[in-house]
Amino acid sequence: MKSRIDKNLKPAIEYIREDNGFFKENTQKVQKAYKGYISSFGTMLLQNGLKASVILYAGESRGDGDKKPILNALYHLKTGEKSADNYEKMLNEVVDMSEGQLKTERDHYLDLAIALKMAIRTFEFE
Numbered sequence: 001m002k003s004r005i006d007k008n009l010k011p012a013i014e015y016i017r018e019d020n021g022f023f024k025e026n027t028q029k030v031q032k033a034y035k036g037y038i039s040s041f042g043t044m045l046l047q048n049g050l051k052a053s054v055i056l057y058a059g060e061s062r063g064d065g066d067k068k069p070i071l072n073a074l075y076h077l078k079t080g081e082k083s084a085d086n087y088e089k090m091l092n093e094v095v096d097m098s099e100g101q102l103k104t105e106r107d108h109y110l111d112l113a114i115a116l117k118m119a120i121r122t123f124e125f126e
Helices: 002-017 032-048 050-058 068-079 086-095 099-120
Strands: none
Touching: 002 068, 002 099, 032 050, 032 068, 032 099, 050 068, 050 086, 050 099, 068 086, 068 099
């Protein structure tokens, strides 16, 4: 598990640095909301499972920032694909998974979420 987190830390930092929806407009500061969103995602994965977590984050957000960049980043870390609609691809894949796949992938996405959480904390917040 630890090696998967370590392996994804640098790619996560690079993904955020490329401004994929995390920065406040016209700044190099991460929107404060994402600190909470990524922290909540890991907890939600453990409590509710992968399917429920992805469905919630793929929906319309009613907060300070859109939650879809979290899913876009996680899917990018898993697949290497970089697209504004990665969250849709992730959602479609997760909805079609068997229960066994969901459990396996939940652990994988938890490691990716930890790497993303660590990466986000290397940036300044608004």
